[in-house]
Amino acid sequence: KGWAAAGLLDANRSAASDPYPAPREKFTATTNVRAVESNAEVVAKTDVIILAVKPQTMSAALAEVRSSLTDKKLVVSIAAGITLKQLAENLGTNTRLVRVMPNTPCLLGASAAGFAVGPAATKADGDLVARLFNAVGKAYAVPESQLDAVTGLSGSGPAFVYVLIEALADGGVRVGLPRDIALSLAAQTVFGSAKMVLETGTHPAALKDAVASPGGTTIAGLHALERAGFRAAAMDAVEAAAKRATELGSKN
Numbered sequence: 535k536g537w538a539a540a541g542l543l544d545a546n547r548s549a550a551s552d553p554y555p556a557p558r559e560k561f562t563a564t565t566n567v568r569a570v571e572s573n574a575e576v577v578a579k580t581d582v583i584i585l586a587v588k589p590q591t592m593s594a595a596l597a598e599v600r601s602s603l604t605d606k607k608l609v610v611s612i613a614a615g616i617t618l619k620q621l622a623e624n625l626g627t628n629t630r631l632v633r634v635m636p637n638t639p640c641l642l643g644a645s646a647a648g649f650a651v652g653p654a655a656t657k658a659d660g661d662l663v664a665r666l667f668n669a670v671g672k673a674y675a676v677p678e679s680q681l682d683a684v685t686g687l688s689g690s691g692p693a694f695v696y697v698l699i700e701a702l703a704d705g706g707v708r709v710g711l712p713r714d715i716a717l718s719l720a721a722q723t724v725f726g727s728a729k730m731v732l733e734t735g736t737h738p739a740a741l742k743d744a745v746a747s748p749g750g751t752t753i754a755g756l757h758a759l760e761r762a763g764f765r766a767a768a769m770d771a772v773e774a775a776a777k778r779a780t781e782l783g784s785k786n
């Protein structure tokens with residue numbers, strides 16, 4: 535959807551697959567790209583193959599595509615935890631592979647992604663993947679050993695931020711705001727604060743200090759956050775998600 539909005543999907547040269555008709559129809563209605571039942575058909579007709587199934591179903595999907603692969607194809611996996619080595623073991627060591635961890639805001643062109651290029655992939659393959667994922671947000675090349683950490687931070691991170699937005703809105707409702715206004719204020723506050731960090735280049739600690747007047751409202755709220763262990767909870771969330779990514783790789 536993000537690539538379609540960015541004008542990167544040529545309907546004549548792109549295709550997708552899914553086992554069920556309903557998601558295929560929805561995909562085609564959204565992107566104008568053909569969707570078929572057969573993975574092998576997609577692989578035969580395209581040069582860049584995106585593997586976007588759950589880690590638990592990856593080995594079944596790989597078995598379906600392996601025989602259609604040639605050295606003209608680039609294979610990109612976005613599965614959490616599944617390593618380049620595991621992919622190469624299933625698809626052949628000469629397969630040109632790139633592993634990416636994007637996040638759902640790619641749907642709106644605001645993704646944060648990390649990627650690592652496999653040993654048989656070329657520099658042009660890495661450049662293409664960077665171009666694709668920079669077209670729907672920001673993409674950073676990282677060593678593969680850091681991809682589970684990327685998963686814990688930015689892959690899973692949107693869910694952590696949604697919980698924060700929901701909780702801020704609940705706080706607003708608790709102190710008397712209507713629900714719709716509270717939710718808009720909460721989401722816009724997270725959006726604006728992220729924009730401040732990204733566009734001013736100022737450290738978040740300095741931006742926080744600039745909001746907190748001596749003896750004022752913000753420092754009272756910050757004290758409540760610190761007392762509740764907010765920072766440790768956020769760090770623990772990233773660590774737990776990163777560990778789970780590693781686990782998913784080793785079990786699948």
Ligand SMILES: NC(=O)C1=CN([C@@H]2O[C@H](COP(=O)(O)OP(=O)(O)OC[C@H]3O[C@@H](n4cnc5c(N)ncnc54)[C@H](OP(=O)(O)O)[C@@H]3O)[C@@H](O)[C@H]2O)C=CC1
Pocket residue numbers: 551552553554557573586587588589591594595598612613614635636637638689690
């Ligand atoms: N969700 C997220 O925020 C992120 C997810 N990822 C990774 O993306 C991958 C997909 O996750 P997500 O989009 O959430 O999962 P979904 O379940 O939404 O999407 C996976 C799709 O693959 C289909 N599918 C299942 N088996 C096959 C198969 N053998 N061949 C073709 N299609 C198949 C499923 O069909 P059906 O459901 O009808 O069986 C489903 O439509 C995962 O590996 C995940 O780790 C990466 C970054 C962020």
Ligand SMILES: O=C(O)[C@@H]1CCC=N1
Pocket residue numbers: 614685689690
């Ligand atoms: O929860 C998951 O497993 C996937 C991977 C990153 C975000 N969602």
